[in-house]
Every structure is written in C-alpha cells, then in structure tokens.
Amino acid sequence: MPSAEAITLTLPDGSETDGPSVGHSSLAEPCRAENPERDWALFLDIDGTLLRLVPDPRDAIVDDDLRRLLAAATARLDGAIAFISGRRLAVIREMLGPLAVHAAGLYGLEFLSDGVEFATPIEVPMALADLADQVERLFAGEPGLVIERKGPVLSLNTGKRADLLSTILPLAERTLERLPAGYRNVIGHAGLELMPVAADKGSAIRRFMTMPPFQSRRPIFIGDDKPDERGFAAINASGGISVRVFPAGETQAHYGVEDVDAVRQWLGGENFPDVTAFTRLTASPNTVPQPVHLPV
Numbered sequence: 001m002p003s004a005e006a007i008t009l010t011l012p013d014g015s016e017t018d019g020p021s022v023g024h025s026s027l028a029e030p031c032r033a034e035n036p037e038r039d040w041a042l043f044l045d046i047d048g049t050l051l052r053l054v055p056d057p058r059d060a061i062v063d064d065d066l067r068r069l070l071a072a073a074t075a076r077l078d079g080a081i082a083f084i085s086g087r088r089l090a091v092i093r094e095m096l097g098p099l100a101v102h103a104a105g106l107y108g109l110e111f112l113s114d115g116v117e118f119a120t121p122i123e124v125p126m127a128l129a130d131l132a133d134q135v136e137r138l139f140a141g142e143p144g145l146v147i148e149r150k151g152p153v154l155s156l157n158t159g160k161r162a163d164l165l166s167t168i169l170p171l172a173e174r175t176l177e178r179l180p181a182g183y184r185n186v187i188g189h190a191g192l193e194l195m196p197v198a199a200d201k202g203s204a205i206r207r208f209m210t211m212p213p214f215q216s217r218r219p220i221f222i223g224d225d226k227p228d229e230r231g232f233a234a235i236n237a238s239g240g241i242s243v244r245v246f247p248a249g250e251t252q253a254h255y256g257v258e259d260v261d262a263v264r265q266w267l268g269g270e271n272f273p274d275v276t277a278f279t280r281l282t283a284s285p286n287t288v289p290q291p292v293h294l295p296v
Contacts, residue, residue, distance in 0.1 A: 040273045041080040041217035042073070043205050043231065046087065046095070048224035049245050052260050053189055055159045056146050057087070062095050069267045070099050076272060080213045084108070084201045086193065086227055088150055089117065102214075106153050107195060107227060108204030113211055120198050122152040127178035128194060135168055153199060158191035165191055188225040201227060202234030209238065220273065222263060223253075243278050256281050 047053060050070075051060050074081045082102035085092055089105030089112055096103070103112045109120045132149050135156060139145050144164060148155035156172070158165040165187070172185050172192055182197030205221060208214045219240035221231045232242035232252035244253035245263060255278035257263055266277045 039080070039217045040077060040275075041082075041209065041214040041219045042077055042273065043082050043084050043208070043219060043221040043235075045201075045221075045223035045225070045228055045231075046083055046085045046092070048189060049222050049260065049263055055144065055157075057148065057155075057157065057190070058146075060095070066264065067096075067099065069264055070096070073267045073272060074099065074101075078213055080217055082113075082205075082208050082214070084204050084221070084223075084231060086150075086153070086155070089119075102208065104201070104204035104208075106150060107199035107201050108207070109152065109196075109199050111204065111207065113208070122196055122198065124152050125179050125183075127175050128152070128154050130178075131171060131175040131194070134171060139164070139168070152196050154194045155190070156192045156194075168192060186226050188227055190225075193227070195227075201231035203230075205231055205234050206238075220275065222257070229253075241275050241278065244281075247281055251281070254281060255279060 044050060047057065047060060050066060051062065054060050070081070079101065082104065083092055083096065083100060084104045084107075086107050087095075087105055089103060089110035092103045092105050093100045093112070100112065101114060104110065105112075109122065111118055111120075129149070132147055132154055135145075136147055142161075142164060144157075144159045144161040146155075146157040146159075148157065156168055158168065169185070169187075169192060172194060175194065176183055176185060179194070180196065183194060184197070186193045186195060201221075201223070205219065209217075209219060219235050219238055220243065221228070221235045221240065222243040222245065223231055224245035228244070229252045232244065232254075235242040236252060236254060241255060242253040243255045243257055244251050245257055246259055247253060247256040255275075257266065257278055266272065266274075269277065
C-alpha cells in the first residue's frame, strides 16, 4: 500500500496544524454537482496549470486566447478569481495586466486585492544569497540551469536535468542549517526552491476567502505541483474542490484534470464553472478523502 503524505498548514495566527493525508492517486470517478451554476470562487496556479512549463520561466507568455478565457471567466464569477503563484507579484501583473485584480505572489508572501498591495516583511537571509552565488559559480553555463533570486525565495530551476538536481540538492540541504527556522526545500517539476514557512498557498487562499468577492463562496483551486499541495489541503478543509493537473503519485487534491489544455477547455466551457468536468481521484486504503457535498 502506498504511503500517505501529510503536510503542515500555517494558520493566519502563525500556528501550525496537520492537514489531511491523501495517498497515491489516479484518474477515476467524475466529480458530480447538482447545481454547478451556484457561486464559486476560483483560485488558479499559473505555470503548469494555465501555461505549459518551459525550461526558462522568463520565456512563458500569456497568449491572447488565454486572456480572453480568463476575462470571460472573471465576468461570469463576478470577479471572484485570484491567481496564486510562486512568481513575484510584479511579474504576475506584467504577465496578466488588468486581469490580475486579485493575486498572491511568492506563494502568498506578496498579496494584491482590488488594487491594494502588501507584502509579508521577511529579511533575505545571507545564507540564501550565498547558496545562489555558490550554485552560479559552480555551474556557470550548465545547460538547463536557471537561477531565480526572488527575495526570501530562491528557485534553482533544473528542468529535466535530474543529474543536476541531485548535485545541487546536498548544497541546498546544508544551507537549510544556516537559514531561519521554518525554511524548507521544495522539489517540484521545475527543480528546487527554498522558501520560508510563511510562503504558503493555503494561507493565501484562506486570506482571500475572508474578503469580497470571495466571501461566502465555494472555493476551487487548480494547481499542478508540490508547492500547490498546501493550497489543496486548505481547500479540502473548507469543503471546496481541489484539482491537480496531470495528477501522478501522492497528492492532497481530491480531483484531477488531464493537462493545461483541459484546464483551458474547462474555463471556456459553455457550462463553466461546471465542476462535473473534473475527475475524482482514488486514494489508498485508510486515506480515502470524504465525499465533497456540493451546493444544491
């Protein structure tokens, strides 16, 4: 039986609690709702969810078709759409323009809602800068390596270079010993990121849910990678719909969708936001998530 994976949620007051565990998943039973036209709040990751992953994140482009889909979906939900990304907020705004009315950058460390922008004050540790310098010096010119210095978050993108990731990982693990408590290494599709405990997509989603136009709505969160797992757990705890793109292995998500094209097709669907388009994920014994009771 595959092992289940639990995560720790950071609550608004700074305390932590364990999230629900979900085991190895595969596409199985479709999600069903009696009334898919009830009010929903939609939270969207960007890279790997709305945009296909590219070797260098700086090369990702929001095309006109996606802009039209997002504009139409925003109108249908009366503005209750927010983008939850590991990118810096300034980059999200540059990519999405006027569509980025509500957004969380750096996994929630940077926050934008209705033109009001604020950031969690976190000093950039010297050890983080030292690691970036070390990797840059040791692997200068190495194909596939992209270093992103994002304030208190460091992204070491290695893409499909598993050999490069395995070489850099021990350096990152040793650096953790010199970083403030709560810093962690997160390995995802693109490589490795070091981030503080406050970098938490789940906390960002919970914060949005206390604000208009998200209040009193049923949340949906669609993501594709390890950093999205805390967002899935927060959504599950609130009785919402957690959806992972191309689910494989262990995930907190209760539902799946095949790929970026399927996400876009759903956004532009005639019955959007019809959650019956999502597929229920099966889970290992003893970790089967409870049925989601949708609005009637």
